[in-house]
Amino acid sequence: MNIKYKLGNTLHQISFCRKREKNNISKEIEKLRSDRNILLIYDDKINQNITKQVFEDLKLSGCKIFTLKSEGDKKNKNEKFLFKIIDLLIRRKFTKKSIIISLGGGVVGDVSALASSLYLRGLIYFNIPSTMTSIVDSCIGGKTAINYKGITNSVGTYYHPKNVFILEDIFQNIPNREFDAGIAEIIKCGVIDNEKILNFLKMNKEKIYKRDYKTVANLCKQTLQSKIKFFKTDVYENDKRLFLNFGHTFAHAIEMATEVNLKKDFIRHGEAVGLGMLAEIYYENRSKGKIFNLVKDLLKTYNLPIKLDFTKIKINKIKLLNDIYKNLFLDKKKIDKYPRYISIKKIGSPKVKEIKDFDFINDTILKVLF
Ligand code: GLY
Numbered sequence: 001m002n003i004k005y006k007l008g009n010t011l012h013q014i015s016f017c018r019k020r021e022k023n024n025i026s027k028e029i030e031k032l033r034s035d036r037n038i039l040l041i042y043d044d045k046i047n048q049n050i051t052k053q054v055f056e057d058l059k060l061s062g063c064k065i066f067t068l069k070s071e072g073d074k075k076n077k078n079e080k081f082l083f084k085i086i087d088l089l090i091r092r093k094f095t096k097k098s099i100i101i102s103l104g105g106g107v108v109g110d111v112s113a114l115a116s117s118l119y120l121r122g123l124i125y126f127n128i129p130s131t132m133t134s135i136v137d138s139c140i141g142g143k144t145a146i147n148y149k150g151i152t153n154s155v156g157t158y159y160h161p162k163n164v165f166i167l168e169d170i171f172q173n174i175p176n177r178e179f180d181a182g183i184a185e186i187i188k189c190g191v192i193d194n195e196k197i198l199n200f201l202k203m204n205k206e207k208i209y210k211r212d213y214k215t216v217a218n219l220c221k222q223t224l225q226s227k228i229k230f231f232k233t234d235v236y237e238n239d240k241r242l243f244l245n246f247g248h249t250f251a252h253a254i255e256m257a258t259e260v261n262l263k264k265d266f267i268r269h270g271e272a273v274g275l276g277m278l279a280e281i282y283y284e285n286r287s288k289g290k291i292f293n294l295v296k297d298l299l300k301t302y303n304l305p306i307k308l309d310f311t312k313i314k315i316n317k318i319k320l321l322n323d324i325y326k327n328l329f330l331d332k333k334k335i336d337k338y339p340r341y342i343s344i345k346k347i348g349s350p351k352v353k354e355i356k357d358f359d360f361i362n363d364t365i366l367k368v369l370f
């Protein structure tokens with residue numbers, strides 16, 4: 001099962017790779033005019049069998065393979081990791097026709113893609129995502145980044161993977177909490193684009209829980225096809241790509257506030273996106289309505305939080321509320337002084353709007369998040 005899409009004159013492909021097919025990656029490498037040098041950058045948390053499987057496949061290509069192990073932790077999404085990759089490329093005399101392959105989640109993917117775009121102004125880049133969020137969201141669309149001077153994704157480029165490989169074995173190896181967090185990005189695509197995705201999530205929950213390959217791969221395929229529609233004609237996010245940020249204005253504000261006030265790992269990105277969607281629907285409609293309840297029920301079905309969970313922690317709620325409020329104004333989509341968010345009045349009909357009713361922000365935080 002493949003998805004093909006064109007950006008300019010270049011054809012890109014996402015391949016869903018069954019375990020029984022042993023040479024998916026090497027077959028694609030053979031189609032390219034490369035110099036037969038590969039750097040495989042992999043997350044140290046990846047199951048060893050998967051790393052081995054990728055390595056065996058790459059060996060079939062007959063290319064010279066170099067490897068770099070990395071920690072896929074958010075704290076490594078920095079210039080040190082970026083230049084470690086670039087130093088290796090220089091040392092090994094990589095050219096514009098060499099290949100970088102990332103095997104990992106969003107951190108390894110974003111930094112590897114940034115290095116691929118910078119070294120000699122761009123070499124060949126493949127992505128093998130290993131978390132649910134990277135499979136259904138960050139593996140395509142070309143956003144690359146490091147965090148710099150404490151600002152998330154402050155330095156980055158747009159650079160698209162020529163090929164993405166989604167491996168059958170990866171689905172079974174994703175920890176439950178991470179798997180569920182990725183479902184939030186799937187719900188997001190359903191709400192902004194395609195009710196069929198939401199119905200699929202409702203109808204197939206048993207099979208999705210069990211990670212039945214065909215069902216989960218089908219779900220990911222629908223989500224990726226939906227995402228492609230949004231960025232294909234607006235890579236630089238001036239128009240319809242903005243809709244992919246549904247839930248993210250509040251999500252980023254929540255993530256930044258909880259990172260400062262609470263323990264690391266209190267909330268995953270996908271979990272914050274789930275809460276952010278509820279907050280943005282509530283803010284838009286000034287009440288909880290049909291769409292709010294639809295999203296809430298789906299979040300519950302997939303074990304995602306529908307409120308911030310204060311049961312196991314001690315927290316100064318007033319400070320947290322003020323921090324979430326303040327952080328909304330750091331929104332990267334902001335043009336003038338107003339943060340922007342994605343308004344949903346009808347499934348499949350998103351609009352970009354500004355947060356101008358400052359009083360209602362507190363109401364939203366208190367009634368939806370707390
Ligand atoms: N994660 C949203 C985007 O790629 O635009």
